[in-house]
Amino acid sequence: MSALPPDRKLPWDWYDGVVPGNVVLEGEAYLETSYSFLHFRSEVPEAVRLGHATTVYLGSMFDLGPRARVRVGQFTLVTGAWIICDAEVEIGDYCLIAWNVVLMDTYRASLDFAARRRELEQLPARGLRRFIADTPARPIRIGRNVWIGFDCCVLPGVTIGDGAVVGARSVVAEDVPPYTIVAGNPARVIRQIENNESPETNPR
Amino acid sequence: MSQPPANEPGKFLDGKLPPNVRLGTNTILKGEHAFTRFHSQLKDALVIGDHCTMDGAQFSLHDTARVTIGNYCYFTNCMLMCELELRIESYVVIGWNAAIADSDFHPIAPAERIADTIACLPIGQGRPRPPVPKLPVIIEDGVWIGPNATILKGVRIGEGAFIEPGAMITRDVPARARMLGNPARQIGTV
Numbered sequence: 001m002s003a004l005p006p007d008r009k010l011p012w013d014w015y016d017g018v019v020p021g022n023v024v025l026e027g028e029a030y031l032e033t034s035y036s037f038l039h040f041r042s043e044v045p046e047a048v049r050l051g052h053a054t055t056v057y058l059g060s061m062f063d064l065g066p067r068a069r070v071r072v073g074q075f076t077l078v079t080g081a082w083i084i085c086d087a088e089v090e091i092g093d094y095c096l097i098a099w100n101v102v103l104m105d106t107y108r109a110s111l112d113f114a115a116r117r118r119e120l121e122q123l124p125a126r127g128l129r130r131f132i133a134d135t136p137a138r139p140i141r142i143g144r145n146v147w148i149g150f151d152c153c154v155l156p157g158v159t160i161g162d163g164a165v166v167g168a169r170s171v172v173a174e175d176v177p178p179y180t181i182v183a184g185n186p187a188r189v190i191r192q193i194e195n196n197e198s199p200e201t202n203p204r
Numbered sequence: 205m206s207q208p209p210a211n212e213p214g215k216f217l218d219g220k221l222p223p224n225v226r227l228g229t230n231t232i233l234k235g236e237h238a239f240t241r242f243h244s245q246l247k248d249a250l251v252i253g254d255h256c257t258m259d260g261a262q263f264s265l266h267d268t269a270r271v272t273i274g275n276y277c278y279f280t281n282c283m284l285m286c287e288l289e290l291r292i293e294s295y296v297v298i299g300w301n302a303a304i305a306d307s308d309f310h311p312i313a314p315a316e317r318i319a320d321t322i323a324c325l326p327i328g329q330g331r332p333r334p335p336v337p338k339l340p341v342i343i344e345d346g347v348w349i350g351p352n353a354t355i356l357k358g359v360r361i362g363e364g365a366f367i368e369p370g371a372m373i374t375r376d377v378p379a380r381a382r383m384l385g386n387p388a389r390q391i392g393t394v
Contacts, residue, residue, distance in 0.1 A: 107350070111366055111394040112394065113380065116348060121276055171371070173368070185371070
């Protein structure tokens with residue numbers, strides 16, 4: 001674990017790839033595979049920063065555009081999130097993100113049919129045939145100690161407050177207040193939860 | 205993939221194309237599992253138009269299923285499940301993990317469901333399966349379907365509609381409607 005070797009290959013990786021130079025792993029952060037960077041295109045310094053002990057498993061994808069930035073705090077468990085980001089996605093400490101979760105700060109498509117049509121006409125002539133967003137991205141913020149169940153989607157511009165729980169298969173289209181359970185498609189508030197955290201029990 | 209010449213024949217990059225699939229000019233298909241569940245015996249069971257990009261789309265087709273796709277479509281890692289007919293027009297985008305099905309696949313009535321379960325088991329091989337509701341799905345020009353969305357049988361999605369991520373489409377969608385939720389409701393127009 002921890003620091004990457006100079007060739008930026010993960011010694012345990014099943015995929016023959018490298019971790020991009022602008023990905024920073026703090027302390028004991030763990031990445032299962034460099035395959036997660038298959039769609040990575042960010043050119044900004046420190047495009048991805050994973051905090052100490054944060055772990056990103058197999059099913060995760062960093063689908064980042066050229067100016068995208070992803071920040072993940074400490075002790076966060078990302079089992080399988082598809083992060084579609086053109087601006088900024090921020091995930092706090094002690095979060096649980098389950099498998100097949102989509103976190104998107106951009107639709108990568110114009111809402112306007114005619115603009116989408118023009119983009120699709122240009123696309124086949126472009127190397128790698130990648131979609132390039134012509135719509136503004138709206139950053140996503142996921143607070144501290146947030147649990148997101150499997151198959152959820154978090155839509156552009158959403159903020160999820162500290163300690164919240166998002167039920168499986170929910171689609172979060174609006175902000176979620178702190179210490180709240182939401183579920184459904186679109187997600188609705190189910191109930192509040194008491195914050196019984198005590199800082200002494202948290203690891204450092 | 206380098207820049208393709210203007211008029212290159214369509215190609216499948218990860219295996220052998222079934223003989224009853226036709227790809228238009230400049231169309232590129234990718235994905236090891238694109239045809240793992242492709243069982244259609246019809247002539248021209250799958251016809252894809254020109255300038256399409258299908259990266260990781262899975263074509264799960266029953267013996268007599270027919271799928272037609274127009275020009276300039278862009279699909280990533282989606283599942284197309286067809287027992288009857290699926291018609292997708294041009295400029296359609298389908299996102300990661302989205303699913304489209306034109307059938308219920310199994311009967312709803314309990315007795316028929318047991319008969320179907322047995323017919324689907326290896327031990328019941330050769331037994332006739334009870335009829336299952338199937339209705340064609342039609343997706344018109346310029347529809348955008350987000351990741352994790354699901355489109356069920358008998359639905360027609362009107363021109364330019366915008367299907368939000370995770371939406372469950374169970375009824376017809378008017379042209380240019382913006383749909384969200386399970387079941388999906390119209391939240392606006394685009």
